[in-house]
Amino acid sequence: MTNISLDQIGQSRMWYQYAAEIQGEGKSEDEIVAFRDAWDFRNVLLVEQPNGDFAQTIFRQFLYDTYSVHFYEMLMNSNDEQLAAIAAKSHKEALYHVKWSGDWVIRLGDGTEESHQRMQQAIDELWSYAGELTKPNQTEVKALEAGYGVDLEVLKEKRDAQIKEVLTEATLEIPESTYAHEGGKDGTHTEHLGYILADLQFLQRAYPGQEW
Amino acid sequence: MGADKNDTNPLINQSTVYQILESVTDPEIPVISIRDLGIVRDVMVEDDFVEVVITPTYSGCPAMLEIEKNIHNSLKKSGIDQFKITTVLSPAWTTDWMTEKGMQKLKAYGIAPPNPTNPEDIECPQCGSHNTELLSEFGSTACKSLFRCKDCLEPFDYFKCH
Numbered sequence: 001m002t003n004i005s006l007d008q009i010g011q012s013r014m015w016y017q018y019a020a021e022i023q024g025e026g027k028s029e030d031e032i033v034a035f036r037d038a039w040d041f042r043n044v045l046l047v048e049q050p051n052g053d054f055a056q057t058i059f060r061q062f063l064y065d066t067y068s069v070h071f072y073e074m075l076m077n078s079n080d081e082q083l084a085a086i087a088a089k090s091h092k093e094a095l096y097h098v099k100w101s102g103d104w105v106i107r108l109g110d111g112t113e114e115s116h117q118r119m120q121q122a123i124d125e126l127w128s129y130a131g132e133l134t135k136p137n138q139t140e141v142k143a144l145e146a147g148y149g150v151d152l153e154v155l156k157e158k159r160d161a162q163i164k165e166v167l168t169e170a171t172l173e174i175p176e177s178t179y180a181h182e183g184g185k186d187g188t189h190t191e192h193l194g195y196i197l198a199d200l201q202f203l204q205r206a207y208p209g210q211e212w
Numbered sequence: 213m214g215a216d217k218n219d220t221n222p223l224i225n226q227s228t229v230y231q232i233l234e235s236v237t238d239p240e241i242p243v244i245s246i247r248d249l250g251i252v253r254d255v256m257v258e259d260d261f262v263e264v265v266i267t268p269t270y271s272g273c274p275a276m277l278e279i280e281k282n283i284h285n286s287l288k289k290s291g292i293d294q295f296k297i298t299t300v301l302s303p304a305w306t307t308d309w310m311t312e313k314g315m316q317k318l319k320a321y322g323i324a325p326p327n328p329t330n331p332e333d334i335e336c337p338q339c340g341s342h343n344t345e346l347l348s349e350f351g352s353t354a355c356k357s358l359f360r361c362k363d364c365l366e367p368f369d370y371f372k373c374h
Contacts, residue, residue, distance in 0.1 A: 006273075006354055010271030011271050011272070013271070014301070081302070082301075088302060088303070088304045089304040096349065096350075100349045103349070
């Protein structure tokens, strides 16, 4: 899992570096990360949910991976060269991630009575965070129209098929409810993000510009 | 020392720079040079100015910063003062760019080299047996997975196809 984190930190750095360049205010990637507050972050609610037990950690990862692997694959066709290049680089890594988390979903789902039950609980708990990933907000609609974004409806079909395949093999049920928590993409977050930021931003907030 | 147009160093050309880069190794796998790893994408020499183009292996690989520093130091040590190191993302790095020599060195070091023809058939770098099994998708670094040989029973790293 630390290997996956490492890849994702690397991917985030590429996005933030590009964001800093486009923004053109002379800010570094670190400044964008460390000196914004929760309402300025546009991440989906799924990724700020607590680790929970191992089943929850795995299913959160799986929901993110099944999204990101298709997102990167489709973003490779972006008319923005840098977006396409970052996507191509990240896609190769996401392929491993989804294989890893998918294998765990199967191993736990089709494992012992307890692992099966915990895995199903994790799915029931996190399912309402799956919808936001594939529901476009204004920014994403604009990005698609301008040719540098991704069609999330197409992505949703691919993703849902992959989730279904893995959960079937894992002998797990997809919940019937399609209710989706949303707001993260527009800056309305759950309480959990504040705690994460407190941890991650502490050093730069206390000692601005500190390096090692 | 300022560069005088009439005083170009005749010793600096593309192949000397490549030779210098041959001495820069991956800090995680010190037997293999960054050229053998396929990280060096291009070297351009114009007058006294050298540009080295590199590409990261994995996007979060912590060795990249170290590698850039090492390229910087070995160019300086060889008397090259005017240079720039450029990182490109596209096309994305692939283990297909690893040289045959690099593969051999990996194997001699105890890491099974990537096998693009059949990723299921991994040879044990210890005893040469093909009777091996995957223990973990990820190993000691992002670029490797962990295997075990069912004949000599030794665990080993496999450098993943990427």
